[in-house]
Amino acid sequence: MVNLVVETKNGKVEGFEVDGMYKWFGIPYAKPPVEELRFKRSVPCDNWNGIKHAGEFGNRPYQFATMGGIGKDMKTVPESEDCLYLNVWAPKQAKKSPVFVWIYGGANTVGEGSDPHYFGESFTKDDIIYVNFNYRVGPLGFYNFSIYDDSFDSNCAVSDMINALKWVKENIEVFGGDPDNITIAGESAGGTAVYSMLSAPSAKGLFNKAIAQSGLAGNISTPKTQQLNIGLFIEQMNMKKEELNKLKTMPIEKMYSAAEYVYQKNCDSYPGILIAGPVIDDLIPMKPWEAMANGSAEGVDVIFGTCHDEGSLFYNMKMFPRNWDQVEKMLALSGCSEKLEGLKRLYKGKSKKKAMMELGRDRAFWADYIKCIQAQCTHGKTYAYRFDFVTVLLKLMGLNATHGSDVGPALDIYVGALDKFTPKKRIDRIHKYMHGAWVNFAKNGVPNGTLPMLWEPYTDEKRTTFIFNNKCSIEYNPGHEAFEVWKDIKIYD
Template sequence: MGLVVETKCGKVEGFNEEGINKWFGIPYAKPPIGKLRFKRTEKCVPWDGVKKTKKHGNKPHQFLDTKLTDIPASEDCLFLNIWAPQEANNLPVFVWIYGGAYSIGECSDPNYDGTNFAKDGVIYASFNYRLGVLGFYDFSIYDDSFDSNCGVADQIEALTWIKENIAAFGGDSNNITIAGESAGAASVINMLAAPKAKGLFNKAIAESPIPGCVHNRNSTKLNMDLFLNVMKIAPGEVYKLKTLHADEMKYAAEYLLFNNCNLYPGIFLPGPVIDDLIPEHPIDAISKGCAKATKLIIGTNHDDGALFVKLENTMFPSSWGQVEKMLEINRCVDKLESLHQLYDGISQNEQMKELAKDRAFLVDSIKVADWQSGYNDTWMYRFDYAPRLTRLLGLKSVHGVEVPIALDNLGRGIIRRFWKGTSKDIMYKLRDDMHTAWVNFAKSGDPNRALEVFWPKYNAESRPTFIFNEDNRILMDPSNKNYEVWKDINLYTE
């Protein structure tokens, strides 16, 4: 496989590094600027000659104050990256969708480097999609000149481009696995339910998804009204957003992320909405077999909630007073006593962390696994290992800690810092288990082969769950008590 590849939009020239062929900054759509701002993605305009794709493209504008790289931010950000072995020919494809609360993230983040997947004989791809106000805020409820789900449209267009072009890079277009963590994993679940994404992939991996973070008109309006109030823009003047620089909207977006839960406890951050791209809630669509052609791995971290709960200004309820208000707003205050009993015996701070984990990540992931396992092969896991540093910080097996393990990037990116001071033997053992399972799944549709403990397929009756730890094991229905309390608590559904 040469470094000059002909795609449907034109030729691209990559580079070789560490024995791996790489193409960075390939445009997969028209730049969403000018008249295309707040509009859904349009297909890439073909170019003449050979486009040099040897450095990362612009990252999306970030709507939280976190600096991941020095790559410049721009609204012209719809680029993707590809890593491939030098002699790639009809190899399986692994596509990573970054997380970041639908507010931060970029495919140029070293945490998401694909070199080691390519060394394992898998073509790896990642792509940018619009974030925050530009990608996931739905102003179409006020003005139909705005489109909804722009970030979702980006994701579908990127997957379409990969499906149509990956064979030219040595990939098997009929063997594509999509994967992601947090909002990236939620995006994976959304792609399972999106009609326009059907047929673009065969397998999916969702690491700590937030399957419930898909808004109806009610919860969308609560969030958008709050944002406009902070911006001091009336709903009838929402058109003013079209000419503001992204940085002028960042403060209000950050305010919304950390204050909407104070006003409406239990509401999710702004994200995808129900519309023609996602016609019904993904969990409901999955229950009806919308993803019956897709094999799935889904799981959570033991302490997924620890990153999101503090004394105030948090994305999830931080006190029992907020929990009671959450239940009152949603007319299910009768569940309050059972929630108290569920988390009895630990400090209030720990109770809120557990509550956040159950509400956002665990229970809905179990629902997805229960339904999907009735249609196709499904495996469920829980990542329990807590590195030394996160134990010292009280975060334990915190949200996102498994990413450098799963992607075999312990030497790259910010998240690797979680693992500082942890025994290399333990890190490499966990990597050899989890990363190899992901590679096996991408290649064959089965995560087993290298695991010393057999990982059985999931079923909704016994719910076998693979526990990644120093000593792996299988637990049957390990979260049944939490699930039974939470399964009928429906928040912001009207």
């Protein structure tokens, strides 16, 4: 049995007990990225003497957008550059327990480990140790200013993720965890983070299994996408490229409006562009599907998937193209105008709104997810899914199985607003199926056990895809028509 006071490699931490489980919050895993470390990759934290009380969440990262309930309008813990902390939930009797590490989403712009939607009690009830951690977002974490000034580092947020996973690998045993049975998982930007970790040579060996929910593998971009987004940021800051050094010492608050402008308005200038994210550099040397095809994640078992209606939310938020004129501009700016007729044929017969929702889904999520799953399926057991379950409220809103609607079922977190009006037995059932699959996968690398039918691994021959819904099913090679059209289209690349 683990004690509440445990000795990590940096020093002792004291947790607390709630309802028969142990928790340690606000454990530092890296030095505060402040002063000369602003815009630098994170480095491991210093050792400390005595016992550090781990009873409260650490500061959350600076948030660079408001997102209706998350981001800057969520009142949880203080924002600070000093934010590189992680949290551990553990069964009281943990001993060589499987470890599940969650990486939050938030469009690379917001997010925090102290968000109640990402708490870990449901995993501890299944004898799994759960960890989440903060990483820097927005300009502090994802803007690659090094393309203009090499005194800035690229992929600062990616370095945070790697250091957090190194800490887990090196320390989780003293919390009762098995360092040789670690699963990483994340949704949206967190799913992109999972693809990043599967591609990064310095993350190799830090985990054994991975789950990417609605990750945007194409958001791991070449410098061109970064240049376009950063150009808008610099313009809104009324700065010149030669003045970027001023960012190192100015108050973070002065960056808010420019960063939020990029998040909300970049598609006005560049339809179909994704928000600034991880960049290809020495940490991530190539696109995820290229890296995995070359064996970057050899031996890692994975679950990759998307939601059926990924595009509906972003269409309504005006973050995806909303008409064919914008699609034509997107293709022209990307040097592939010849692809327009093929896209029009693909979405022929659909209303403009429906066509644009599906086009955005396929561009941002579907095509690149298929590239990744095809790349990894010969290097480890690989499971594909699509989430089709729709709550009553999401259907009434016209969003259907939209982006993020699989997070609650996967983590077994009940989301009051979204679950409202839907019969509880339906919500309970989808939670049982999806959370149960994630638990079984974390324990033994196979998602089966609570599912109503066998979920087979994805192979190039069968391309088996599990469909989560009121009545689950299996499809083979779904969406292949869209993939064939999109697989060679490169947007702002």
